Amino acid sequence: MSLRLSTVILPYRRWHEGGREAWQRAEQLGFHTGYTYDHLSWRSFRDGPWFGAVPTLTAAAAVTERMRLGTLVTSPNFRHPVTVAKELISLDDISGGRVTLGIGAGGTGFDATALGQEPWTPRERAERFGEFVQLLDRLLTEDSVSYLGDFYSAHEARNIPGCVQRPRLSFAVAATGPRGLRLAARYGQAWVTTGDPRLYENGTSEQSVQAVRGQVEKLADACAEIGRDVAGLDKILLSGFTPDRGRPLQSLDAFVDFAGRHRELGFTEIVVHWPIPESDFAADEKVFEQIAMEAPAQLG
Numbered sequence: 001m002s003l004r005l006s007t008v009i010l011p012y013r014r015w016h017e018g019g020r021e022a023w024q025r026a027e028q029l030g031f032h033t034g035y036t037y038d039h040l041s042w043r044s045f046r047d048g049p050w051f052g053a054v055p056t057l058t059a060a061a062a063v064t065e066r067m068r069l070g071t072l073v074t075s076p077n078f079r080h081p082v083t084v085a086k087e088l089i090s091l092d093d094i095s096g097g098r099v100t101l102g103i104g105a106g107g108t109g110f111d112a113t114a115l116g117q118e119p120w121t122p123r124e125r126a127e128r129f130g131e132f133v134q135l136l137d138r139l140l141t142e143d144s145v146s147y148l149g150d151f152y153s154a155h156e157a158r159n160i161p162g163c164v165q166r167p168r169l170s171f172a173v174a175a176t177g178p179r180g181l182r183l184a185a186r187y188g189q190a191w192v193t194t195g196d197p198r199l200y201e202n203g204t205s206e207q208s209v210q211a212v213r214g215q216v217e218k219l220a221d222a223c224a225e226i227g228r229d230v231a232g233l234d235k236i237l238l239s240g241f242t243p244d245r246g247r248p249l250q251s252l253d254a255f256v257d258f259a260g261r262h263r264e265l266g267f268t269e270i271v272v273h274w275p276i277p278e279s280d281f282a283a284d285e286k287v288f289e290q291i292a293m294e295a296p297a298q299l300g
Helices: 019-028 053-063 081-095 122-139 178-187 205-225 252-263 285-299
Strands: 004-008 033-036 068-074 099-103 144-148 153-158 170-174 190-193 234-238 269-273
Touching: 004 285, 019 033, 019 053, 033 053, 033 099, 033 269, 053 068, 053 081, 068 081, 068 170, 081 099, 081 122, 081 153, 099 122, 122 144, 122 153, 122 170, 122 178, 170 178, 178 205, 190 205, 205 234, 205 252, 252 269, 252 285
Parallel strands: 004 033, 004 269, 033 068, 068 099, 099 170, 170 190, 190 234, 234 269
Antiparallel strands: 144 153
């Protein structure tokens, strides 16, 4: 299978001041999917402009035709399955069935406390994530859902006509721990990783590849537990968070080397950040576009 190249466009620009053009250019460059982050605010961008993921993707759907669209990632931090399901069904309809839902457990960042609650413990995040994914799966595949869980409830929630994609839009489940990997195996059409965060500061590229190889092996074990072939699950690497950081975007050869090492591990999609000047995602735009246009052919 050919390695797909996708991009994540952070929603920090006003739509009429560069936002729209980025999404249109991403499609022109041939990216497989254009993702955006689903946060209320994020890290160093917290005190600047930051727009909502679903409205941004809806606008992107209106100005693109072929490129898939998605979140990396939606989480339970400030979302409820009933309301997000309705938004996703609407987005899938507007886009003509081009939506992928990246979905994860969330963390302890700004989103975790924006609604006034205390940050959840790792255990509670994992438990909520499991219930969130299970209920969202039902909401996107059934016309009417009633459910009473430990964290989420639904009472005769209607979702007619459902997704354009059948039986529902794709889930790309972000996970590295045992519970999350089991969710990816059971509910995911794809699995997402950013690598091992413990290696980001002081690790090496070789250590990172070994850590990711271990994650892929654990994913295979989770699939085997339920009789699923791991080869049927797409594997997505969101780049920029391994010890390599921005080096793969410094040249076409550097990117081909980086992506090739991960393709050997079974990855089917690499996601790169759209360049943002004076940030962790700064990159030469000409080199970035060269990578977008030429790397897929070299990676086969």
